[in-house]
Amino acid sequence: MHRLFFHWTPHHRKLKGIVQALHLSHHTDPRNPDKILIRPTYSLPISALVLGGFYAVTGSLFSASALLWGVWLGFLYYEWVHYRLHLSTAARGSLKYQRGWHFFHHFVDQENCFGVTSPLWDLVFGTYRRINF
Ligand SMILES: [Zn+2]
Ligand SMILES: [Zn+2]
Structure with a gap:
C-alpha cells in the first residue's frame, strides 16, 4: 500500500490532493507530528x-468487525512505531533497524525500503536494500 498508493501520482487533482495529504506531505515535513499519523477524516x-x-x-457483521479490530490493532502498532521512528531519540533494539530502513526510504531512496515495522x-x-547500521 505504501509503495503503490502512497507514492502514486494521479493526474486527477482531487486524488492527487488526497495522496499528498495522506503521505507525501509527510515526506516533505517528516518531523511534523501532524503529518506522521493518519487523520480520522481518512482513516x-x-x-x-x-x-x-x-x-x-x-x-x-461479527466476523467483519473482529477482522477490522485486527486490522486496527496492526495499524496502531504501525502508527506507534512510525511516530517513534521520527520523534524519539531511542536508538536501540528493533527501533534502530526500523529507523535505518525508514530513514533510507525518506532521505536516500524513495523507491525502496517501504516497510516501516518490518522489511x-x-x-x-524486491524493494529491500541492505543498510549499514
Ligand atoms: Zn513513503
Ligand atoms: Zn516516515
Whole structure:
C-alpha cells in the first residue's frame, strides 16, 4: 500500500490532493507530528470500506468487525512505531533497524525500503536494500 498508493501520482487533482495529504506531505515535513499519523477524516472512511469488504466476504457483521479490530490493532502498532521512528531519540533494539530502513526510504531512496515495522514485504517485492547500521 505504501509503495503503490502512497507514492502514486494521479493526474486527477482531487486524488492527487488526497495522496499528498495522506503521505507525501509527510515526506516533505517528516518531523511534523501532524503529518506522521493518519487523520480520522481518512482513516474512518477507509475503515468503513474495509469493514464492508470483510462483510462481503464473511457475510457476518461479527466476523467483519473482529477482522477490522485486527486490522486496527496492526495499524496502531504501525502508527506507534512510525511516530517513534521520527520523534524519539531511542536508538536501540528493533527501533534502530526500523529507523535505518525508514530513514533510507525518506532521505536516500524513495523507491525502496517501504516497510516501516518490518522489511518482510520489501524482501517479497524486491524493494529491500541492505543498510549499514
Ligand atoms: Zn513513503
Ligand atoms: Zn516516515
